[in-house]
């Protein structure tokens with residue numbers, strides 16, 4: 001039995017309180033937070049006092065309360081510091097600078113070398129991106145409260161964080177240690193599936209529901225799962241590898257070495273492959289780059305090109321069948337589909353997919369099947385990575401309990417008592 | 420955001436405390452419970468005081484504590500009352516009577532009519548089974564604290580509990596209401612997947628781990644999921660329908676109306692079908708009853724019958740591929756395989772399945788893949804059903820907080836203050 005300490009419960013309550021402030025369209029009172037979270041007013045008041053003390057929250061005016069004392073409204077203190085969110089994808093990175101309200105202040109995109117990508121390439125590109133962000137905004141590095149980094153693959157958090165990335169043939173790469181040699185800020189590593197899911201929990205569909213599945217479709221494919229308002233990580237932080245579920249027994253070869261994986265059908269390269277199977281001479285394949293093929297399909301389907309239309313139909317058949325399995329196994333309150341590929345193929349893909357899911361989700365009753373596109377603005381992966389940094393900043397602070405051995409404090413801790 | 424009230428937390432802590440007492444091989448002290456659960460001593464003392472007051476726990480001797488006051492040892496009060504656990508399967512029911520320590524006192528098995536089973540048939544058979552159990556043990560019905568009933572299909576808990584069972588073409592059957600007309604005891608309905616999982620959580624692999632998946636293979640096939648020590652139900656209590664995941668796109672017809680479902684390959688009828696595909700004239704098919712075919716395969720494979728051996732190999736290929744998908748998606752601390760079919764085909768099936776899973780579970784690292792057979796003695800489904808009744812008895816009692824509108828109290832509540 002895993003122990004749930006008083007500190008775990010307190011941490012969970014703190015996140016619920018803070019998520020409530022982030023999710024609200026306008027500043028909220030302690031009473032609003034208590035009503036939304038189910039926590040007692042005393043608990044909320046206590047947590048808010050801490051968050052005010054470390055200047056993560058600020059008071060933003062008062063509301064009248066029918067004769068009683070006016071109630072203070074609370075908001076996130078956007079000026080408290082900045083966070084970095086870095087999305088390392090297969091072909092390039094996007095690095096974003098956020099204020100503490102998680103508004104994007106600046107973005108930069110940098111390509112990775114086309115061929116085999118080594119850990120040193122990724123480190124160098126991240127460092128360049130961070131320097132550009134700070135220099136172009138005149139941000140001193142002392143203002144950075146933390147950097148979240150999303151890397152494709154499995155991010156093992158035990159023993160100092162190492163990355164296993166089949167795509168680049170990385171195994172046990174101590175990426176956090178390599179980055180820590182170059183960047184003087186607390187680092188939080190995870191993968192795009194978990195980053196997208198956290199972004200959805202704080203800023204998307206997860207504001208309203210506590211059990212959701214977030215499917216990400218891009219070069220890689222996977223699913224993040226939130227249970228009872230918390231990110232589900234699994235035993236070794238490698239839950240969500242839905243992209244390598246078997247969709248077609250004995251089907252297409254997948255880059256993971258297996259056959260018939262979901263990813264071999266509904267990723268960027270999977271869609272390009274469907275086009276090649278349907279019509280090897282199609283003009284949609286003129287530019288052999290797989291992203292370019294997807295762009296061409298998106299354009300051509302709106303003009304009724306038969307190969308593009310059939311590609312969407314087949315992709316929806318594969319995707320809908322695989323999503324129906326997720327509904328059957330996890331019965332989420334809602335399932336969110338996002339990622340570059342979903343954005344590019346957009347409503348036509350989703351519309352067809354919904355039809356397939358409706359047929360295939362039996363024995364689930366139809367009303368149990370809620371499928372929606374991500375509503376998180378901009379890039380959910382870098383936003384989610386920055387959210388990991390926010391969570392880490394709050395978890396690591398001495399204010400909130402004993403600091404874990406071997407982890408340094410967030411920089412903010414030193415300036416906390418400054419005026 | 421779903422509210423987590425102080426009552427929810429208290430309820431969770433109470434279950435953790437009680438599970439700790441049930442799981443221990445010998446009576447435990449309050450200090451043992453605090454150490455095992457991570458709860459404070461004060462919280463444990465408080466919860467134990469409640470459980471002693473309602474006589475669910477009793478003091479069972481003392482232990483010396485090195486000079487201090489001797490520590491009381493606590494045990495479950497087996498004599499406190501009895502619980503019923505009823506496993507309604509496709510072809511018959513098993514009803515069991517348990518004492519409060521969840522030891523089986525008596526079992527009875529009754530067949531269901533072979534053809535189309537109506538709700539009235541199931542109600543009548545359950546009532547007969549319960550009467551037999553009580554009469555043969557001389558148990559007055561006033562001693563029954565609750566009855567847990569597992570029925571195959573989806574058990575919708577909103578609006579009074581109704582059952583949707585594709586196998587019997589039941590839809591919106593108000594089974595709890597029908598049973599309540601005949602049985603004067605609190606009733607708790609769910610399906611075999613969830614019952615098996617709860618049994619595993621209290622009495623099997625779940626005593627040591629908090630994130631587990633429990634796969635049940637019998638006429639129906641499915642998976643139960645426990646997250647963070649709690650049964651995962653999903654939005655409409657229909658999580659776990661893994662049996663109707665797509666294993667072979669466009670494959671065998673399934674009784675759910677779809678094609679290529681896991682259940683069409685690794686259920687009792689799926690195995691019989693594999694034999695028929697391999698060798699339509701095999702003597703293994705002499706008795707056309709599908710359970711009899713499985714029994715014949717189990718016997719013949721130990722004598723090296725090539726059709727039986729190949730049936731096991733193919734079944735392991737299907738099962739291993741499907742289980743690898745569960746490992747990839749959920750990354751559980753352990754995955755437990757149980758149910759009649761798993762028991763009959765036993766180690767030969769599991770051994771081959773492990774080999775397939777080891778190959779197919781990429782990108783999971785091999786050490787993340789722990790596959791084991793169920794260690795729950797006897798029938799996990801009826802045990803789990805009785806455990807639901809125990810949980811319900813504790814949840815419903817006024818002692819532990821306001822009783823929910825429309826739910827009657829467990830009978831025990833009335834006798835609580837009796838000497």
Ligand SMILES: [Zn+2]
Pocket residue numbers: 243244254255256257258261262263264
């Ligand atoms: Zn794969």
Ligand SMILES: [Zn+2]
Pocket residue numbers: 662663664673674675676677680682683
């Ligand atoms: Zn099916």
